[in-house]
Amino acid sequence: MAYPAMNNPTTRELLADLVHFDTVSSHSNLAMIDYIQRYLARYAVESQLIHDDSGSKANLLAVIGPQHIPGIVLSGHTDVVPVAGQQWSSDPFTLTERDGRLYGRGSADMKSWLAAVLALVPRLTATPLRLPVWLAFSYDEEVGCKGVHGLLHQLDGLPVLPAACIVGEPTEMRPVTGHKGKIAMRCTVTGHASHSAYTPQGVNAIEYAVQVMQQLMALAQQLQQQQNLAFYPPFSTLQTGLIQGGKALNIVPDHCQFDFEIRTLPGTDAQQRVDEVIAWSHRQLLPQMQAIAPHCAIHFTRLSHYPALQTRSAAMIDSLLALLPPPQNLQTVAYGTEGGLFQQHGVPTLVCGPGAMAQGHKADEFVSLEQLEQCDAFLLRLWQWLQAGSFT
Template sequence: MNSVELLRTLVGFDTTSRESNLQLIEFVRDYLASHDVTCALIYNDERSKANLFASIGPVDQPGIVLSGHTDVVPVDGQPWTLSPFELSERDGKLFGRGTADMKGYIACVLALVPSLVATPLRLPVHIALSYDEEVGCLGVRSLLEVLQQRPVKPLLCIIGEPTELKPVLGHKGKLAMRCEVHGHPCHSAYAPLGVNAIEYAAELIAELGRLGQQLKAPEHHDARFDPPFSTVQTGLITGGKALNIVPADCRFDFEIRALPSQDPALVADALKAYAEREVLPRMRAVSAHSDICFSELSAYPGLVTDAHSQAAELIAAFCASKEFGTVAFGTEGGLFDAVGIPTVVCGPGSMDQGHKPDEFVSLDQLKACDEMLLRLLDFISV
């Protein structure tokens, strides 16, 4: 099967993060088995999802990991003009959910398998597929625990997120948090007797905005990134029962996307300190049962690979582009890097199309990715 045929099959599996990815994983397992390649499946606790890890070549040598996530974002509420879980071709483009982010890359990797098996290799290639990347890079962590137990660490991991096949050495990290404000309800005619959770949540959100403004100061900039500073934003808020009831509860979710050199937890800690120092005492002066609680939703580290490192030299050896860049979106790359596996992000398509209705990858990009992987094969061949 070529990469287009494989992509057609992969797109046909609805692997939205809220769904199981097992049909796709089992297809890949069986496809690899048909080429005499065995793989390990690492399941979640419910055994409803799994990572996949397979090796081709001499496993006693350091090799190269080709890594991708199998889950996709929802299509709910998006004005698709084509069936999202059926591959469609038009004007040199292949449409379907996940074509760009990032089943196109996975299809190209799988299309390379027959050549990998037929060619004597001096270095192994490892295929790593994960679940739940789109909801906080959750699944890959158990896969990395398995990798850490292996006696030989890979030389390089290539995360195939869509970069138009331009090698990316850096991206920001992310911390997603939830804040729950618990006040005291009463009839709105007697508002001063209550603790308005929405109004106090609004104070906290305003403080988050001030903290975000501080991060924009020139001394915190890193010109390699766009925007060149860490960012903070509140994305979800809910609270209240009725207009004539002082709301007892309000909840909001916020995120910090931090430059690799900065710790996003410092922003969360600053907000917690502000809540304890400035907000909570005024709430408890009215009702002692008032409270403000913070919890982490998800987090992953940033990535910054040295442009003069062995990993950068390796990707330059078979990648068509010699110019390294950064991206605004996050990947699993920082987690690979954190366990000592140097990582580069490089894959077909553009994130301009990812997560959008009528998502697509061009046939030219898919072909170019096939060619890049064949150059990789030449590089690691005996």
Template sequence: MSNAVREILTALLAFDTTSRESNLALISWIEDFLARRGIASQRIMDDSGRKANLYARLGPAGAGGVMLSGHTDVVPVDGQNWSVPPFALTEQHERYYGRGSADMKGFLACVLASLDGFLAQPLRMPLHLAFSYDEEVGCLGVRSMVDYLRASAEKPLMCIIGEPTEMRPVYGHKGKIGLRCQVQGHACHSAYAPSGVNAIEYAAKLINRLGEAAQQLKQRQDTRFDPPFSTLQTGVIKGGSALNIVPQDCQFDFEIRYLPDDDVQGVIAEVEQFARQELLPQMQAVALASAIRFLPISQYPGLLTDPRSQFAQWLAQWSGSDEFSTVAFGTEGGLFDEAGIATLICGPGSMDQGHKPDEFIAVEQIERCMAMLANLCQWMQ
């Protein structure tokens, strides 16, 4: 079976599915793979027509069953020093190297390689397959698939997301909100600075206010997570054109990664109120056209599934591990959970290798994932 996984993984890694690129060539390959086994699939396209989710199911008709979910996109290799070709499989030291091998084409290869085993058995419930796009840029693509499943009369009951967890079951992660703040001031010669509105300086005041909010978020802690509190940080800032010009424009991006049961909308509202009631009047007193805008970049909810649930206990049996934990990275899990699909995370590989040059997945992890899928298949009979 490991040879089948290797062949499939070789094919998947050869597709450059960096989030900025189309994933349709890979989707077509999977469609053909499924069709050769008599499995019908459905594309759920994005508005541009360049990307698609792929949904399929096998087994009996009706609602319920288990869904296996994974994303097809990968992060860029730009600026990384790879010693092996990133978009090809290289096998060394019982490891498979290549961009996406751990995050998360290794899981996709295992799922596809396991399908012959599922097809050979009379399943008592359906097996659902969900392959999405643009997870790496904010779980964007999967939302149309969630909408499709939410409206379906044959919605799955449970979902396993195969993000790399070293095959340890994960029941929770934080949510994320990403925002962009655009500050529009008024330019003038720096010799007459009081006649202008310095967009960078007002952006700095907002960033300082965000830092104060970050300290307040630390007051509420949940030791199930690392770090055990919601975090807020500014990651990108751009502004100004020359030292002798009062900058007219500045923008910065910030994010909140929040505990699943934290209400961070109040934090955002407080910062926006500070901008609107305190900063903006000062700016417009000098130049009426001054403005501050907050624009959404990305957002996904947190996940917090009860590790004592029956589903969690079943996953512990299938995976061979009852070491339940949380992870720091986000997934589409919270979106599925909001749609009424109980969701847990368990997949091969480690995020310690994800997003890095010479990304790899250990062969031993592939074998453990195949064992989990075989156990699931036996349970579904």
């Protein structure tokens, strides 16, 4: 892809290029990562790629400024959700302007943030910075925050950890200091098939799976007892989202699989609660199943996991908040981000970016021009502050 003709492209121009790349999580993001890497090289910014095991995806990590002192991470994910089955008014991979809005897949979630950060690079490299800026762009956030772990491993190896991180998920440029965590699990029940006329000779995997789900439903009720009114809903939630099982009505099914998730308040140990259900199913259900057919089993597999975010008080966080326009309106959200993982690794984190999450993940996703302007203005203030940076 050719670069815009001007030396220093605008956020909008960069966003048009980034939207053009089909980085749906099931696809490779390497073409877009290569574009970003070549763009950074134009400003003499070296970048490091951290590939996944298949080599078809990569994180990008780069630093601008001195590396021996703590700085700020500007973080975002490169992948987007699918467009299949959605009715778009225009090509989802071509940025289209209508009525002060820019439409395209990822325009809100979250390529507008990536574009704004890249548009700031010429300024960041034009003048000496007292504090470094780390660019951390990940893959596979939309399928469970999987790619960012490679980035965090690299940050863990630095002589000095960054002092703060901004994850630019769409928050309408309002700082988010808390969100729920999530654990996604798969339960696979192996029963024993038989003709439905002789059901006692079989082990019905669907019916045993239902009993596990009933236990999960009871756990969901228990989770509602612990509430935090800073969140909506104000309690941890649990739901089953997918189920598969059975081959024909006249065959006792020997297989059933279902996926469930728990979205937890900060301070709630989701894995402990899952372990309680696992122990119950092995104690209560397995003996009944294996009394008929010893090969029967119930297996649980963790699909993805990320921790909740509860931003710690820190001098750098306070300084970043002061750069945002008043009123700051600190808020929490129910959805998750990579922010909890950065904080878990010792980097105090804010979530703040252009656009609204309500516009993401659906047809005709958009970001408003006003939101882009607000983001550019914030990053300009950040650049000015970094030139005279201080932790106090």
